[in-house]
Amino acid sequence: MDIDDILREVDPNFHAVPQEKRNLQELTRAWIAERSAPELLPWPADGLFERVNDSIKRQIEKVEEMTGDMDPKTNFALIVIQTELERFKYLVRSYLRARISKIDRHTLHYLSADALRSRLSGMELAYATRHQALLHNHYLSSFLSSFPSALQNLNDSAGINMVESPDLESAVFIRLLKDTLVEGRGVDSDGAMDGRESDIVILRWADAKTLVENGSAELLVITIMAAPSPNIVLVTGANQGIGFEIAKKLAAEHKDYHIVMTGRRQEPLEQAVNSLKSQGLPVEALVLDVTSDDSIAAAVSQVTTKHGRLDVLINNAGISEHTFDNTPDIPPRQKWSLILDTNVTSVAMVTDAFIPLMEKSSSQTKRIVMIGSIMGSLSCRVNKGHLCHNDNYTAYCASKTALNMLGLHYTIRFEGDKRWKVNVCCPGYCSTNLNKFQGFNSVESGAVNAVRLATLGEEGETGSYSAKEGLIPW
Ligand SMILES: NC(=O)c1ccc[n+]([C@@H]2O[C@H](COP(=O)([O-])OP(=O)(O)OC[C@H]3O[C@@H](n4cnc5c(N)ncnc54)[C@H](OP(=O)(O)O)[C@@H]3O)[C@@H](O)[C@H]2O)c1
Numbered sequence: 001m002d003i004d005d006i007l008r009e010v011d012p013n014f015h016a017v018p019q020e021k022r023n024l025q026e027l028t029r030a031w032i033a034e035r036s037a038p039e040l041l042p043w044p045a046d047g048l049f050e051r052v053n054d055s056i057k058r059q060i061e062k063v064e065e066m067t068g069d070m071d072p073k074t075n076f077a078l079i080v081i082q083t084e085l086e087r088f089k090y091l092v093r094s095y096l097r098a099r100i101s102k103i104d105r106h107t108l109h110y111l112s113a114d115a116l117r118s119r120l121s122g123m124e125l126a127y128a129t130r131h132q133a134l135l136h137n138h139y140l141s142s143f144l145s146s147f148p149s150a151l152q153n154l155n156d157s158a159g160i161n162m163v164e165s166p167d168l169e170s171a172v173f174i175r176l177l178k179d180t181l182v183e184g185r186g187v188d189s190d191g192a193m194d195g196r197e198s199d200i201v202i203l204r205w206a207d208a209k210t211l212v213e214n215g216s217a218e219l220l221v222i223t224i225m226a227a228p229s230p231n232i233v234l235v236t237g238a239n240q241g242i243g244f245e246i247a248k249k250l251a252a253e254h255k256d257y258h259i260v261m262t263g264r265r266q267e268p269l270e271q272a273v274n275s276l277k278s279q280g281l282p283v284e285a286l287v288l289d290v291t292s293d294d295s296i297a298a299a300v301s302q303v304t305t306k307h308g309r310l311d312v313l314i315n316n317a318g319i320s321e322h323t324f325d326n327t328p329d330i331p332p333r334q335k336w337s338l339i340l341d342t343n344v345t346s347v348a349m350v351t352d353a354f355i356p357l358m359e360k361s362s363s364q365t366k367r368i369v370m371i372g373s374i375m376g377s378l379s380c381r382v383n384k385g386h387l388c389h390n391d392n393y394t395a396y397c398a399s400k401t402a403l404n405m406l407g408l409h410y411t412i413r414f415e416g417d418k419r420w421k422v423n424v425c426c427p428g429y430c431s432t433n434l435n436k437f438q439g440f441n442s443v444e445s446g447a448v449n450a451v452r453l454a455t456l457g458e459e460g461e462t463g464s465y466s467a468k469e470g471l472i473p474w
Pocket of ligand 1 (some may be wrong): 057243264265288289291315316342429433
């Protein structure tokens with residue numbers, strides 16, 4: 001059922017439907033053609049605009065007549081007619097504007113020959129003539145009057161033609177309305193093809209014009225849709241382990257995500273990034289040592305220059321007591337400082353530094369993921385039956401407990417705004433350098449929950465502490 005059927009149903013006396021429909025179709029065609037053709041097309045000579053104007057007037061009268069009637073059937077019809085009226089009005093306005101802008105751009109050209117003048121309606125011709133006279137007077141009073149009189153003409157076409165004309169060589173899309181020979185001029189040589197009805201062809205307007213004028217083809221408006229901009233994700237410590245897997249999984253499974261993989265050491269970072277790039281994944285490398293304010297500032301500046309925003313931040317970089325296995329002489333206070341600095345302070349510094357860029361994200365959800373650990377859970381720690389009860393990684397566990405607090409801090413900072421999702425994620429006990437490869441889960445499984453949290457939609461959670469199996473008690 002289309003709009004005409006609805007009209008007929010609510011108002012059986014509505015007889016003008018077929019003509020209205022034809023008017024609308026013709027108007028739409030004229031509008032599309034005018035918007036697509038690089039030059040002004042002839043004003044419709046078949047009285048289309050007079051009919052459309054009459055029809056708009058009739059519809060306005062009908063609306064006025066029906067307004068105030070409380071009958072629901074009439075009210076419904078009123079809404080339908082008003083919608084239809086708006087459609088007509090939009091098309092008329094847009095059609096006339098397309099023509100006026102062409103006339104404004106090349107006024108002298110359209111006034112320069114009878115054949116061109118005849119393309120304008122009476123009102124358009126009056127407008128163009130007056131427009132040109134005003135311009136000429138303005139130029140005269142501004143500077144032309146100081147020229148010798150022979151140089152005062154704007155429509156000088158002797159020698160070098162001073163009248164600008166539309167570019168007839170620009171490309172247009174046409175649809176063939178019947179089988180026909182399509183001829184076109186190329187750069188190296190000309191060509192011809194046997195076109196079939198409904199074929200869509202791109203041609204220079206100069207070549208397409210005859211086909212359109214003799215009714216063998218009609219102009220089309222082709223809208224080239226811009227590719228949606230990807231979600232920009234930044235992952236810290238992405239050159240190996242779980243961070244690398246998160247980047248890989250995100251890029252491989254979410255085509256609209258672009259991953260900025262960061263790491264503190266350039267060479268292994270580039271190796272990691274190149275291994276994913278060689279698989280065609282959209283990733284890039286950015287050096288970022290999370291414990292250095294200068295490095296953080298440089299990274300923010302580079303992401304700003306290149307992307308102008310950040311949609312997802314994954315704070316993954318971390319160290320544990322094992323980091324010092326080969327340097328046992330480092331004093332315990334220094335180890336503690338480094339672990340807390342990397343796993344907590346630096347997460348806060350990185351997050352604070354990138355939040356202004358995340359605020360620039362136009363994504364429906366801005367997601368911050370903190371890679372924590374179940375070893376930071378106070379509830380698990382006090383539970384005598386839990387694996388974490390007797391853990392000896394004191395500084396590491398304390399750092400992950402502090403990270404949970406950081407997660408809550410940012411959750412609460414944005415709790416009034418549903419677009420922000422801040423969550424703490426435990427990857428599970430995975431075999432990585434952090435635990436000297438003692439973990440019994442794969443890094444692939446360690447990336448699962450982080451990728452889920454990095455791609456949460458509007459209804460996704462915030463302020464959670466979870467593993468892929470479910471929520472973890474704080
Ligand atoms: N593996 C597990 O079982 C497990 C369990 C729970 C939580 N987690 C957490 O998961 C995250 C990733 O650890 P992982 O297991 O994948 O360990 P990993 O393989 O050792 O990876 C840690 C990453 O962090 C980077 N990093 C360390 N200090 C950095 C700094 N100052 N600046 C920038 N990057 C730095 C490392 O870079 P380099 O290569 O240069 O050292 C490496 O890329 C950590 O937050 C960890 O606490 C792991």
